[in-house]
Amino acid sequence: MEVRLNKKNKEDQKQLSNEETIENEKIENEGFLTSVFGKEKQDEIADALMGKDIFSNRLVKKNTIYNRTRMSNFGIKLSKLYSQMSTWKLVLITTITAIFFGVISVFFVKNVGIYNFGLAAFGQALARLVVVLFKEDQVSIALRNLIEQFIFWIAYIILSIPIFIFGYKKIGKTFSNLTVLFLVVSSIVSFSIGLIPGANDIYLIGDFSNQSVRQALSPFKQKLSSIIPLLWNDGGNIIALFIYAIVYGYLLAWIFAIIQIIGGTAGVTGIIGEWYANEKQKSFGTISGYMNIIIVLIGVLVGSWLPGSILLSEANSSNASDSLKEVTKNAWSFGIYLSPNFVATVLTNVIYIIALNKLYPKFKLVRVEIFSLNKSSEISTIIAQDKKIVTGITEFHAHGGYSKELLNVVTTITLFRQVNRIIKDVRKIDPDAFISVSNVKSIDGFIYLPKNKF
DSSP states (O other): HHHHHHHHHHHHHHHHHHHHHHHHHHEOOOOOGGSSSOHHHHHHHHHHHOOOOSSSEEEEEETTEEEEEOOOOOOTTTGGGGGGHHHHHHHHHHHHHHHHHHHHHHIITTTOOOOOOEEEEEHHHHHHHHHHHHTTTOOOOHHHHHHHHHHIIIIIITTTHHHHHHHHHHHHHHHHHHHHHHHHHHHHHHHHHHHTTTTGOOOHHHHOEEEEHHHHOOTTTTTGGGGGGTOOOOOOOHHHHHHHHHHHHHHHHHHHHHHHHHHSSHHHHHHHHHHHHHHOOOOHHHHHHHHHHHHHHHHIIIIIIIIHHHHHHHOOTTOOHHHHHHHTTTTTTTTHHHHHHHHHHHHHEEEEEEEEHHHTTEEEEEEEEEEESSHHHHHHHHHHOOOOOOOOOOOEEETTTTTTOOOEEEEEEEEGHHHHHHHHHHHHTTOOOEEEEEEEEOOOOOOHHHHHSO
């Protein structure tokens, strides 16, 4: 009798344990199945797909409770920016982004010796060379700084007017206007910060003023010591420089993505890159990255190797210490060209390319499937009549896997960035339709891609 009681007690304890497990193991299902339905439609489509009574608000399987959860997310970054916006919103977003870009360009680019992207790198390189060539009896330190800031941030915009005209004709009015607004605002912000006394000597981390060389230069040239690239034995500052490069490359990708999505670009070479990307249906991030690498190779030669070698030569003297001579002997050497600053600029570009291609997948293709009980024809019609979408549409009938009831499906292969617009079209017809979006690895056939003004 005692054995039977013990056995019964163990069974009761096991049953209680199972009940506790059911209560404790609640898993919210984050699949697309429950992303977009009203309650009545949820039940209808659930019945059509799986049969009656298969789904309810809570489903218990293997001692686990699954809760039905609404989701609405198809994975595209910055999806809200793809919607149609009024002019004032476009101007506001562009201006705020430009101000942010103008601020970080001072502290992540100019002050630490990294180069910005596009034609701006040429202006930055020329500015660094020009200020080194000035003599003390030619200009004052204040006037020299004014000239440097103007060439560094403003001059290249004036010289880029022909490219702006090219973008206006080849790409579109809105694209060119937003691009000019972004570049003018960001450059004015950077220019203004550069005129603030002491702003050019602020480092968030590290010290890039080359103190040993700075003390050996004349008082007129001492503030230019940060132009000299770092040497490979300056370990702590190299780590700091690479941190700047990684963070700046990532931030730059977000900035470019935001401006590209709303209809502009964040650089002069972006105009050429956008036009070429549209012509060849290539990734904008990759094209922009290749152009930047070529520009950086030239910019480092003019803006780092030449002025850096000039300053090192001026710092070298007969009474210089051995440690200083060890530094100044690098003047005109290949080590000054292939410096940590050069590598950091390339690293910035690599991070920028990778991040931008993730944030702004311009020519990425996806398969969109729309499940609707009785409005598939209307959905096909509204997508086909959308003036901003040109895509092939297939409509077919399917059967629920359990109930075998008829279910209409509309499917298309389209650009990832157009999915948000397709979803909005579908919601106008059937707010409760189920929408699935999946990646397309490769295709062999014809699809519609916009040629320009994309």
